[in-house]
Amino acid sequence: MNIHEHQAKELLEQFGIPAPKGFVAFNVKEAGEAVQRLPGPVYVIKAQIHAGGRGKGRFKEASAGEKGGVRIAKSREEIEQAAEQMLGATLVTEQTGADGRVVNRVYVTEGVEIDRELYLSALVDRATSRIAFIASSAGGMDIEQVAHDTPEKIISVSIDPASGYQAFHGRRIAFALGLEGKQVGQCVKLIGDLYKLVLDKDMSMLEINPLIVTKGGELSCLDAKFSFDSNALYRHPDVMEMRDLTEEDPAEVEASKYDLSYVKLDGSIGCMVNGAGLAMATMDIIKLCGEEPANFLDVGGGASKEKVQAAFKIILSDPSVKGILVNIFGGIMRCDIIAEGVVAAAREMEITVPLVVRLEGTNVELGKKILAESGLKITPADNLGDAAEKITAAVKEAA
Numbered sequence: 001m002n003i004h005e006h007q008a009k010e011l012l013e014q015f016g017i018p019a020p021k022g023f024v025a026f027n028v029k030e031a032g033e034a035v036q037r038l039p040g041p042v043y044v045i046k047a048q049i050h051a052g053g054r055g056k057g058r059f060k061e062a063s064a065g066e067k068g069g070v071r072i073a074k075s076r077e078e079i080e081q082a083a084e085q086m087l088g089a090t091l092v093t094e095q096t097g098a099d100g101r102v103v104n105r106v107y108v109t110e111g112v113e114i115d116r117e118l119y120l121s122a123l124v125d126r127a128t129s130r131i132a133f134i135a136s137s138a139g140g141m142d143i144e145q146v147a148h149d150t151p152e153k154i155i156s157v158s159i160d161p162a163s164g165y166q167a168f169h170g171r172r173i174a175f176a177l178g179l180e181g182k183q184v185g186q187c188v189k190l191i192g193d194l195y196k197l198v199l200d201k202d203m204s205m206l207e208i209n210p211l212i213v214t215k216g217g218e219l220s221c222l223d224a225k226f227s228f229d230s231n232a233l234y235r236h237p238d239v240m241e242m243r244d245l246t247e248e249d250p251a252e253v254e255a256s257k258y259d260l261s262y263v264k265l266d267g268s269i270g271c272m273v274n275g276a277g278l279a280m281a282t283m284d285i286i287k288l289c290g291e292e293p294a295n296f297l298d299v300g301g302g303a304s305k306e307k308v309q310a311a312f313k314i315i316l317s318d319p320s321v322k323g324i325l326v327n328i329f330g331g332i333m334r335c336d337i338i339a340e341g342v343v344a345a346a347r348e349m350e351i352t353v354p355l356v357v358r359l360e361g362t363n364v365e366l367g368k369k370i371l372a373e374s375g376l377k378i379t380p381a382d383n384l385g386d387a388a389e390k391i392t393a394a395v396k397e398a399a
């Protein structure tokens with residue numbers, strides 16, 4: 001799960017990590033009021049969306065002006081004007097895709113005089129099974145580009161959980177960033193505090209781009225992008241409260257209500273499968289047959305009819321789905337429950353695309369009977385290969 005920059009800044013403050021002061025605003029009035037609580041004379045108004053590249057982004061609406069999602073203001077009037085233009089407008093950045101994201105809140109923050117912009121992130125590195133910090137003196141820009149063009153400018157320091165964070169980790173990063181004097185000590189503390197934050201809050205990733213050295217020689221986190229391990233959210237009600245459903249894919253939000261593991265993908269074949277392994281295999285075999293899956297969907301082991309129905313409706317409501325493959329191996333899951341869920345969903349929403357069903361396992365005969373008696377137009381399949389060939393052929397034919 002991701003959170004907004006202003007929420008990430010609150011967490012930084014809680015952990016004593018330096019960042020410019022700021023306040024979130026949901027309307028123009030609130031944005032203007034922030035001025036009383038900030039030192040001035042320069043303010044920065046930042047669009048809050050779950051995507052980076054805001055500074056270089058552009059709004060779709062002409063009324064939002066020519067500037068991007070990070071704007072400088074020097075008075076209350078200018079803050080209000082920027083907020084007025086941004087709120088409700090759609091910001092398109094390198095990370096949002098062409099559709100962009102609607103800005104529902106802005107962050108009003110102190111304008112800081114920047115000497116240098118650096119890059120810092122921390123993530124769970126699966127290769128070493130450790131938390132690793134990635135740092136680069138080339139901050140403020142697209143780190144993927146830096147990694148591609150000048151990989152020597154990026155260093156990585158991983159922390160052994162047995163010994164924990166040590167000052168030498170921080171010093172190594174400080175020297176790689178070209179920090180000097182008291183900044184080295186500040187960096188050692190900063191990395192240690194960030195490491196604690198990542199651990200305490202079960203974060204999967206944190207990105208400070210840019211981490212800056214101010215004209216006054218101090219380190220400060222100018223931007224902050226945080227992601228959390230969804231499986232650990234139950235331990236963090238404070239983080240859970242920061243969830244902004246308007247930033248998430250509506251189908252994924254709907255799926256999470258029913259505890260379905262659903263991920264929207266770019267292809268055309270909707271998949272309903274039980275078990276993550278079988279779902280992966282189903283996606284693989286669809287690709288092998290020359291098509292692309294429209295989603296990953298694991299309805300889980302002991303799903304109810306209602307859950308299956310909800311899952312099937314999510315697939316049916318995806319306009320990019322041109323065919324559906326139901327692939328169920330009934331172990332704990334019963335095939336008749338799947339059949340009932342599919343039939344119930346089909347009663348609510350018309351199925352206009354080809355549907356191939358492969359059922360195997362517990363109560364398979366009953367499941368097949370329910371489907372056969374439903375009057376739905378279903379192509380049965382005998383095994384995984386057969387099912388994938390049938391659905392890809394049907395989709396190609398319909399196209």
Ligand code: ADP
Pocket residue numbers: 020044046051052053054055056070109110111112113114117140209210222223224
């Ligand atoms: P994004 O990464 O989404 O573009 P950032 O917060 O990184 O947003 O802002 C982009 C750039 O805007 C920064 O690299 C920095 O140069 C400038 N900037 C952002 N916040 C401030 C601030 N509070 N004071 C001065 N400059 C800022």
Ligand code: MG
Pocket residue numbers: 052053140209210223
């Ligand atoms: Mg940034």
